Amino acid sequence: MRELRNKGMYSLPVIILLSIAAFTLTKGAIKILVKEKESRQKVEALRQEISAMTVREELLKKKIERLGTPEGLEEEIKEKFSVVREGEHAAIIVDEKRSATSTDVLKMPWYKKLFIRIIR
Numbered sequence: 074m075r076e077l078r079n080k081g082m083y084s085l086p087v088i089i090l091l092s093i094a095a096f097t098l099t100k101g102a103i104k105i106l107v108k109e110k111e112s113r114q115k116v117e118a119l120r121q122e123i124s125a126m127t128v129r130e131e132l133l134k135k136k137i138e139r140l141g142t143p144e145g146l147e148e149e150i151k152e153k154f155s156v157v158r159e160g161e162h163a164a165i166i167v168d169e170k171r172s173a174t175s176t177d178v179l180k181m182p183w184y185k186k187l188f189i190r191i192i193r
Contacts, residue, residue: 139145
């Protein structure tokens, strides 16, 4: 041990240099761990996306199979373009909506209501 001390192994510059090296290596290791965690999260997200795409692919395959039949093709055309065959009737149901008029007293500001009352 005395020989190492005499050779300068424990000198201040060597300790500082070793501390800097240890800090740099530790910082690099932490960055690697963070990147690895991010990569695992991305892999999991991509696996979920693949799963969702597989389900969608199956649904599209079923829809393509359905469109391959005359009944499925006819149903899709009727749905998309609102058409009917000869002899068929289509019923269009419209929701009843109240249209607001510009003279609706309930929705007017107070000063317009006052003005209308003065004019009458």
